[in-house]
Amino acid sequence: xxxxxxxxxxxxxxxxxxxxxxxxxxxxxxxxxxxxxxxxxxxxxxxxxxxxxxxxxxxxxxxxxxxxxxxxxxxxxxxxxxxxxxxxxxxxxxxxxxxxxxxxxxxxxxxxxxxxxxxxxxxxxxxxxxxxxxxxxxxxxxxxxxxxxxxxxxxxxxxxxxxxxxxxxxxxxxxxxxxxxxxxxxxxxxxxxxxxxxxxxxxxxxxxxxxxxxxxxxxxxxxxxxxxx
Amino acid sequence: xxxxxxxxxxxxxxxxxxxxxxxxxxxxxxxxxxxxxxxxxxxxxxxxxxxxxxxxxxxxxxxxxxxxxxxxxx
Numbered sequence: 001x002x003x004x005x006x007x008x009x010x011x012x013x014x015x016x017x018x019x020x021x022x023x024x025x026x027x028x029x030x031x032x033x034x035x036x037x038x039x040x041x042x043x044x045x046x047x048x049x050x051x052x053x054x055x056x057x058x059x060x061x062x063x064x065x066x067x068x069x070x071x072x073x074x075x076x077x078x079x080x081x082x083x084x085x086x087x088x089x090x091x092x093x094x095x096x097x098x099x100x101x102x103x104x105x106x107x108x109x110x111x112x113x114x115x116x117x118x119x120x121x122x123x124x125x126x127x128x129x130x131x132x133x134x135x136x137x138x139x140x141x142x143x144x145x146x147x148x149x150x151x152x153x154x155x156x157x158x159x160x161x162x163x164x165x166x167x168x169x170x171x172x173x174x175x176x177x178x179x180x181x182x183x184x185x186x187x188x189x190x191x192x193x194x195x196x197x198x199x200x201x202x203x204x205x206x207x208x209x210x211x212x213x214x215x216x217x218x219x220x221x222x223x224x225x226x227x228x229x
Numbered sequence: 230x231x232x233x234x235x236x237x238x239x240x241x242x243x244x245x246x247x248x249x250x251x252x253x254x255x256x257x258x259x260x261x262x263x264x265x266x267x268x269x270x271x272x273x274x275x276x277x278x279x280x281x282x283x284x285x286x287x288x289x290x291x292x293x294x295x296x297x298x299x300x301x302x303x
Contacts, residue, residue, distance in 0.1 A: 056291060063288075092291070099294045106245050146242070146294055177243070 001025035001223045003216075004040030006070070006086075008032040008061050013047035013083065013200060020200035023213060024220040032064040041223045042079040043070050045086030047139075047198060057100065057142050058088035067093055079123055079219055080192045084140055087184075087194030096187055096194045097160050101144040104177030110139040112208060114170035115183045115197055122166050122186060123222035124193040127214050133170050134211035136197040143176040143196040145185070160185065167195055230278050233300040236290045237268030268295070 003021035007014045007029050014029065021027035021044060028038055032050075037043065050061035061067065067089070074080045074095050082090040090096040103109060114133040117125045128134065149159040167184035174181045176196070184195030199212030238244045244266050251265040271289055275281060281299045290297040 055288070059288065059291070099291055101242070101294060102245060104243065104245050106249060144243075148293060177245075 001042075001220050002038075002040045003027040003042050003044055003219075004030040004037055005044045005046055006030045006032060006066055007046075008048070008050035008064060010050045010052055011046050011048035011085070013085075013198065016198075016200040017044045017046040017083065020203045020212065021216055023203055024216045030066055032061070032066045035065050035069045037066075037069050037073055042081065042219050043073060044200075045070070045080065045082040045089050046200070047084035047086060050085055050089060053085070053142075056088075056092070057085060058090075058092035061085075061089045062093040071095060074187075074192050077189070077191050079222065081124065081215070081219065082192070082194035083198055083200060084138075084143070084196055087196060088142065090192060090194045095192050096185060097164070098145055098147045098185065100142050100196070101146050102142050103140070103144055103175070106141075108139070108141045109143075109175040110137070111175065112137050113173045113175055113183075113197060115167045115173075116170050117166070118168060119163065119166050122190060122193070122218070124184075124186065124215055124218050125166055127218040127221050129214070134167075134197075134199075134202075134214065135209040136199055136202045136212050137208075138175050138197045140176070140196055143178065145176075145178040145182045145196070147179050147182065147185075161188070164188065164190075166193060167197070230275055230301065232273055232275050232278055232281060234271040234273070234281065234285060234289050235268060235298040235300065236271065236285075236295050237266055237297075239294055239296050242294055 005017045018027045147160040168181040186193045199215040202209040202212030246267040247265040285297040
């Protein structure tokens, strides 16, 4: 199983993502200017400040050459995981529904949060222990998820189905004012997933929690099943 | 041609920046202020202003959460 982690100018969690993915499989870095995904089985769009987050977070990164390839990869059913800035990039690229807005507090939040896993079947959460929240850190300023169906005038915009909500902040833990405590959503097909918490920063008990590994392990298990089938 | 694009949060979308300023003004003695919204101003020279709406839809604004207004010929 081979993960590819996209590196944009301004990415800063790319190395942690490679190290985290490397705990369950092989992991390589993908350059934003290349269209070649090097035959990876899953793509991770990491956190950071791609292209300085100019204009809006993710607004410029979506036009990077590598994102064309990631789009095709996703349309062919490939697994794509977007973390924090990566989530923002995938929303801007239209690979995920909705948008991320400035935190209600207008402040940068950096803390450990408990998130509840809403689906045991998704390729991104299938290995998570049932009924147990994950302890994963968040660190962002623009993480308030806005779902398209919360717009009363959003005629013609596809509704976000409840089954697309894969992660929610546990009661009282919402750090940014996200709609319905949403911490992570997938696309309608279920193969593209974005989340604000950082699973790649929670892969070793030394730093407080290794719950983030379940996300990477889920992807590995899914790809292994697909290869076996 | 010089053009100006105004981008602002859509009506109904919580605008915490606007709210913060709305609360700060009375603290300085400026009363009677309501409905403060904060957006972005983009100025640009364009050869074909007819393409401005497409530029707004595809990059300058996120139509899901923002609305834009094009002011031409400054």
